[in-house]
Amino acid sequence: MRAVEITGGSGPAEALRLVDRPEPVAGPGQIRIRVRAAGVNRPDIFQRLGRYPPPPGASNILGLEVAGEVDQIGAGVTRWAVGDRVCALLGGGGYADCALVDARHALPVPDGLDFVQAAALPETVCTVFANVFESGALKAGETLLIHGATSGIGVTAIQMARAAGACVVATSRGADKADAARALGADLSLDALTDDLEGAIAAYGGVDVVLDMVGADYAALNQTALKPFGRWAVIATLSGARAEVDLARLMMKRIVLSGSTLRARPADEKARLIAAVETTVWPWVRAGLVRPPVETFPLEQASAAHFRLEAGGHVGKVVLTT
Known part of the structure; x- marks a missing residue:
């Protein structure tokens, strides 16, 4: 799979590089998502600068939220099926063609919402x-x-x-x-x-x-x-x-x-938060009341997306597409 790695340096152009990595395999309690879009967030910039390392056990690939289709299911997962359209909150790993996530940290993409819009939601809404x-x-x-x-x-x-x-x-x-x-x-x-x-x-x-x-x-x-x-x-x-x-x-x-911070919260706490969001916020999303404006960049232009976010001229979310 393609993935964006941090290769050194502080500026986006020298720090971010598109590489090939083996596709991860879903373990117990996990799903693998075929990523169609990934949100870009300021913590990604801090990680690129060396100020915000991933929590223990998380991928060192950037990216805290994605949307796409479930394409692999780990043991013990009952809610999701291959082909389901989901968005998810990650500890890392979003800037890639595939991402693993705790199955409890995923949300269904509502009908009428595309993957770009869905990828702009999990980290921000939570x-x-x-x-x-x-x-x-x-x-x-x-x-x-x-x-x-x-x-x-x-x-x-x-x-x-x-x-x-x-x-x-x-x-x-x-x-x-x-x-x-x-x-x-x-x-x-x-x-x-x-x-x-x-x-x-x-x-x-x-x-x-x-x-x-x-x-x-x-x-x-x-x-x-x-x-x-x-x-x-x-x-x-x-x-x-x-x-x-x-x-x-x-x-x-x-x-x-x-x-507070979000990324380092325990998995059970994130699962509780995702469930609360699905109960309270997802009806607003389905009704069209929560639709942040989005600018998109292809995955191979992750450095340009970081430049855009750091410059501060955007309104709303910046999202990478695969």
Whole structure:
């Protein structure tokens, strides 16, 4: 099979190379997917840079989400059959023609959804669900603040929050991106480069939940923006991991601060999360309420896909096709 390997260097052009590898064989509890599309995510970039190694037992091939057909079934698997259309959450291995996955970490591709759209969902939807709806406990009628709102996570969070009956305040860099977030459903979309974020959010009435992918630069803003009993979920620290937190303000407002990662969670926990996503989010997907915008690159142009993601000009997801 073809697969994309990390061969050294830090830039995409020198670091990523298309190679031939033996096809993996499905073990007990696993399925093998004939990959038709694979999501590209920022953790892939961090792994390429040597900052985010795969967890023990995971493939060292990049790629945390795929969509395709089941073409091999391991012992003990009863839900799936050869030929089933699935998308799946991986610990690694997505940038390839075949990928192995714990059978419990796969989801059926809904009718009417193509493989490119399906590959854009597992990692992103699971991240949003775990942080916004589980840790963040977002409810209908509440307001979610999303930083980095035109990223793959951001656009998915906009759509999922709206599907759940919540309001959305979005921040993004540049007028074009602010317009894109608004078109995707944000009730208040702010340009982080020119708008008075603190003043605009205060005038809106504050927020109940923050989905924070920025980190240090927005820590003070988040503490101000959150209403009493607010929830602040940190999932990335692109502007830095060290921030000043006013503990007295957190106490007075009864704010809950949480942080999480997805990739290294135990297999049983991922299975629980996938099951919850299928129950709660998959009806929104089937109804067309969750459809992040997607840009595609062929597998052999994985380096170009990384360039695109790192440059930050995209809106939504970047997906490789096989």
